[in-house]
Amino acid sequence: xxxxxxxxxxxxxxxxxxxxxxxxxxxxxxxxxxxxxxxxxxxxxxxxxxxxxxxxxxxxxxxxxxxxxxxxxxxxxxxxxxxxxxxxxxxxxxxxxxxxxxxxxxxxxxxxxxxxxxxxxxxxxxxxxx
Amino acid sequence: xxxxxxxxxxxxxxxxxxxxxxxxxxxxxxxxxxxxxxxxxxxxxxxxxxxxxxxxxxxxxxxxxxxxxxxxxxxxxxxxxxxxxxxxxxxxxxxxxxxxxxxxxxxxxx
Numbered sequence: 753x754x755x756x757x758x759x760x761x762x763x764x765x766x767x768x769x770x771x772x773x774x775x776x777x778x779x780x781x782x783x784x785x786x787x788x789x790x791x792x793x794x795x796x797x798x799x800x801x802x803x804x805x806x807x808x809x810x811x812x813x814x815x816x817x818x819x820x821x822x823x824x825x826x827x828x829x830x831x832x833x834x835x836x837x838x839x840x841x842x843x844x845x846x847x848x849x850x851x852x853x854x855x856x857x858x859x860x861x862x863x864x865x866x867x868x869x870x871x872x873x874x875x876x877x878x879x880x881x882x
Numbered sequence: 883x884x885x886x887x888x889x890x891x892x893x894x895x896x897x898x899x900x901x902x903x904x905x906x907x908x909x910x911x912x913x914x915x916x917x918x919x920x921x922x923x924x925x926x927x928x929x930x931x932x933x934x935x936x937x938x939x940x941x942x943x944x945x946x947x948x949x950x951x952x953x954x955x956x957x958x959x960x961x962x963x964x965x966x967x968x969x970x971x972x973x974x975x976x977x978x979x980x981x982x983x984x985x986x987x988x989x990x991x992x
Contacts (some may be wrong), residue, residue: 857943
């Protein structure tokens with residue numbers, strides 16, 4: 753199970769790597785910049801993308817839009833993980849084809865359940881839980 | 883945050899790194915706030931304050947620092963109001979920003 757985290761905040765990268773790796777035995781790859789994130793989606797075709805919204809270079813909406821426009825990456829579930837709680841942002845993300853929208857701050861203990869809950873609306877849960 | 887309460891998960895190993903990062907970010911915020919003319923005019927100092935308060939708001943509570951998230955949220959809202967023209971960057975606002983940065987500093991001092 754390969755998860756791509758597109759996030760420019762090192763502290764969030766660290767906690768997601770720790771939680772996803774230890775609790776769900778995922779391989780976690782990280783992009784800290786928007787364009788790099790889109791390139792890594794195209795190159796690695798991860799099983800899941802956790803995507804921040806405010807990113808340097810290219811924002812999360814643009815990344816999601818590009819990923820969903822391509823036949824090669826359209827099926828990859830994308831979950832937004834952002835500190836932007838505005839309903840308009842949630843609606844835009846979902847309209848672009850996101851599988852879910854999780855608002856920071858999040859509880860590291862609960863994040864896997866939140867991810868699985870979001871994924872269960874579009875497919876079977878992906879992450880195991882120790 | 884429930885430290886180490888789940889099998890295989892001990893967040894304490896990264897909390898120290900987070901606190902170091904947070905202290906650096908608060909130092910950058912203080913330096914930005916000291917350049918108040920730039921904050922008033924919407925220059926780089928204002929963008930630094932907005933970006934860092936947004937980041938601390940998103941990460942504080944995740945690491946168990948709920949107060950950091952609350953204070954950062956208030957700080958980010960001030961900056962957003964400056965951006966929207968709903969607040970003018972007068973001395974009262976400047977003092978409020980400085981007080982909030984001091985509060986954030988106190989959260990991560992120990």
